[in-house]
Amino acid sequence: MSARVQLEGLHKTFGVDGHAAPALSDVSLEVHAGELLCLLGPSGCGKSTLLNIVAGFLPPTRGRVLVDGAPVTGPGPERGVVFQEYVLFPWLTVAQNVEFGPRLQGAPAERCRAIAARYLHMVGLSEHAAKFPVQLSGGMKQRVAIARALANSPSIVLMDEPFGALDAQTREVLQEELSRIQRVEHKTIIFVTHSIREAVYLADRVVVLNRAPGRIKEIFTIKLPEARDRFAPEFTRYESEITRLVKEEVARVHE
Amino acid sequence: MSTVTDLVQWGLRGASLPRRRALALRLGVVLAFLALWSLASGLVVLLGLFNPIFLAGPWLVLGKVWELALSGELWGHLGATLERVAVGFTTGALLALALGLPAGQWRAVRNLLEPIVEILRPIPPLAMLPLFIVWAGIGETSKVAFITYATFFPMFLSTVHAVQQVDPLLLRAAASLGARRPQLFFRVVLPAALPEILTGIRLGVALSFFVIVISEFIGAEQGLGYLINDGRNFFLVPQMLGAAIVLGLLGYAGNALVVRLGRHWLRWERP
Numbered sequence: 001m002s003a004r005v006q007l008e009g010l011h012k013t014f015g016v017d018g019h020a021a022p023a024l025s026d027v028s029l030e031v032h033a034g035e036l037l038c039l040l041g042p043s044g045c046g047k048s049t050l051l052n053i054v055a056g057f058l059p060p061t062r063g064r065v066l067v068d069g070a071p072v073t074g075p076g077p078e079r080g081v082v083f084q085e086y087v088l089f090p091w092l093t094v095a096q097n098v099e100f101g102p103r104l105q106g107a108p109a110e111r112c113r114a115i116a117a118r119y120l121h122m123v124g125l126s127e128h129a130a131k132f133p134v135q136l137s138g139g140m141k142q143r144v145a146i147a148r149a150l151a152n153s154p155s156i157v158l159m160d161e162p163f164g165a166l167d168a169q170t171r172e173v174l175q176e177e178l179s180r181i182q183r184v185e186h187k188t189i190i191f192v193t194h195s196i197r198e199a200v201y202l203a204d205r206v207v208v209l210n211r212a213p214g215r216i217k218e219i220f221t222i223k224l225p226e227a228r229d230r231f232a233p234e235f236t237r238y239e240s241e242i243t244r245l246v247k248e249e250v251a252r253v254h255e
Numbered sequence: 256m257s258t259v260t261d262l263v264q265w266g267l268r269g270a271s272l273p274r275r276r277a278l279a280l281r282l283g284v285v286l287a288f289l290a291l292w293s294l295a296s297g298l299v300v301l302l303g304l305f306n307p308i309f310l311a312g313p314w315l316v317l318g319k320v321w322e323l324a325l326s327g328e329l330w331g332h333l334g335a336t337l338e339r340v341a342v343g344f345t346t347g348a349l350l351a352l353a354l355g356l357p358a359g360q361w362r363a364v365r366n367l368l369e370p371i372v373e374i375l376r377p378i379p380p381l382a383m384l385p386l387f388i389v390w391a392g393i394g395e396t397s398k399v400a401f402i403t404y405a406t407f408f409p410m411f412l413s414t415v416h417a418v419q420q421v422d423p424l425l426l427r428a429a430a431s432l433g434a435r436r437p438q439l440f441f442r443v444v445l446p447a448a449l450p451e452i453l454t455g456i457r458l459g460v461a462l463s464f465f466v467i468v469i470s471e472f473i474g475a476e477q478g479l480g481y482l483i484n485d486g487r488n489f490f491l492v493p494q495m496l497g498a499a500i501v502l503g504l505l506g507y508a509g510n511a512l513v514v515r516l517g518r519h520w521l522r523w524e525r526p
Contacts (some may be wrong), residue, residue: 057427077433087428091446091523101432104442132523152432 002188003068003078003155005031005054010063012049022213023049027063029207029216031156036182036189038203040196042246046214047192051160054190055081067156077101080154084161086141088133094144095120095129101152119147122181139170146178150185159191163198175201183226196246200238201228208245218245289313311493319493320501323482333501335477336467339395340509343402344463348456350403351410358411359418359448360440372411380405384470393474398467405466406459413455417448450524453517460513464506479505 012024023046031037039047052058054065056075065072067079075081080101088097098116107115120126123143133141142162149157163171179202182189193199199206206220222238229235296312299305311319323329358365384401391397421444429443471480479498486495 055427055431057431075427075430077431079431081428081431083424083428085424087422087424089425089428089443089446091449093523100429100442104433104438134523134526148432158431 002034002186004033005156005188005190006066006069007031007050007054008064008066010050010053010065011061012046012053012058013061024053024060025213025215027214027216029219031188031190032204033188034186035204036191036202038199038206039190039192039209040199040206040242040246041194041209041214042211043194045209045211047194047209048160050209050214051158051190051192054156055079055158077105077152078155080149080152080157082142082145082149082157082159082162084164086133086138086145088141088144088148090133092132093129094125094131094133094136097133097144098147098151100148115151116147119151120144122150123147123177137170138166139174142166142174143177146181150181150187154187156188156190159189161192161194164193171198178202179226179228196239196242197230200224200235200242201230206242208242308490308492311496316493316496316500319491320497323494323497329501332477332479332482332498333505335475335481336471336479336502337505339398339471339478340402340463340467340505343399343467344406344459346399347403347406347463348410348459351407351414351455351459352452355411355414356418356445359415360444365415372408376408376412380408380466381469384466384473387470388473398470398475401470402463402466406462409458409462410452410455413458414448414452417451417455418444420451421447450517450521453513453521457510457513457517460509461506464502464509468502 007027007029010024010027011022014021014023027050039050041047049058053060054072056072056079072079089100092100095113095116098119099112102112102115116129117126120129123146125140125143125147128136128140133144136144142165146162163174166174175198182202191199191202200222203222206222208217208220209215210217220238220242224232224234224238292313296307296310296315299310300307320329323332354364354368358368380401383404387397387401387404391400425443425447426439429439434442467478468480468483471478472484475481475484479502482498483495486492486498
């Protein structure tokens with residue numbers, strides 16, 4: 001179950017101290033059903049703003065977002081969100097966090113427990129089901145957050161630099177797990193990152209954004225096998241190609 | 256650990272010691288204090304410094320408490336005080352929640368209540384006591400209403416603040432999991448605000464013991480405050496000190512009860 005997302009002429013301007021600060025300028029894009037799309041760009045390029053608009057947390061100044069043809073007007077359960085800061089409910093156990101969505105929908109307790117067990121197993125946290133978030137490491141918290149988002153069976157998952165706060169090793173492990181899960185679940189995923197390696201490792205397509213105001217600079221289709229090897233020559237080629245482009249962008253800003 | 260609020264709320268607390276040692280230390284300090292007190296009152300008698308009636312020894316005081324307990328008189332007074340505190344505090348807490356939760360959630364409610372609260376809050380509650388007596392007489396109503404009035408403000412303010420401080424990201428997370436407005440409130444705002452609400456409740460408990468005594472000084476026939484005032488009228492120092500000690504124990508127990516409840520409800524806060 002995955003949906004198509006269309007971004008149509010999105011503009012976003014923030015009012016800062018009476019000045020209008022443009023954050024996004026005319027972003028149009030179609031995210032295919034079942035695709036993992038990475039939004040890549042230097043910090044301040046508006047990639048998180050873009051994701052927040054798709055999530056329905058922010059209204060666009062102009063333009064609209066369509067999910068399977070229906071316009072987005074606010075947050076909704078068909079668009080699951082994974083935050084960089086994890087944002088687990090600290091007063092709920094790991095299992096209760098994962099069950100949160102199904103419970104809201106009024107699913108019977110037994111079914112909720114089964115769903116939680118399934119997704120906790122998927123992220124390798126079955127043994128920690130009864131713990132509270134405060135007892136978990138950052139990597140474990142983010143696994144719970146991913147399980148919580150998936151357990152609600154969204155048709156789209158929005159991930160805002162989800163591995164950004166993790167150490168390098170944990171980060172790679174979670175990238176591998178996400179890639180493994182995606183091979184089974186085939187969700188439509190929009191994944192925001194500033195790591196080129198991460199983007200090339202995970203994405204079907206990488207959208208590189210310009211800085212201030214954010215607009216689409218280039219879209220790369222990553223034609224690599226689903227299970228990717230970070231040391232394969234093709235991998236490195238994509239990496240250096242995108243790096244060159246992003247460097248240009250950073251250099252342009254500093255001129 | 257330095258503001259007055261913190262001190263009222265938490266008492267003086269040093270670094271935590273292992274349980275056994277902490278207990279032994281406390282017991283030792285209490286015994287030393289009693290010994291010092293005995294010594295002082297003994298010296299007054301021996302040296303004839305002043306009339307020993309002013310400083311009764313601890314054994315005299317504890318003996319008086321024991322005597323009042325045996326005769327059953329103590330329980331009547333204790334019950335009266337406890338009942339006033341329980342009714343007054345509970346009413347205050349319910350009012351604080353009933354007004355504080357919506358005020359934290361909706362700006363309109365907050366704007367409506369804020370001026371009134373800000374006018375009344377700086378007035379020391381004790382200044383309003385005579386007014387309560389004029390309005391409600393010297394019976395139970397004025398005492399209970401006074402506790403309600405005095406405890407309302409800190410609990411109301413901490414509730415409003417607690418709700419306002421809820422991390423907006425939690426609300427976003429819940430909304431994108433499908434939570435609608437009432438669900439957001441009951442499943443996210445309320446549990447997220449609970450720790451700070453409980454802090455306000457502890458403050459309220461402490462405050463209710465603080466103000467009940469004074470309202471029992473004025474026109475009461477029962478209660479620990481009455482016992483103290485009665486002791487003053489008839490120069491019964493052991494009775495005054497005894498009643499004060501019982502009040503202290505009550506306040507301690509009240510705080511311990513809230514702490515224990517908090518420990519259960521907030522067990523998710525401890526790593």
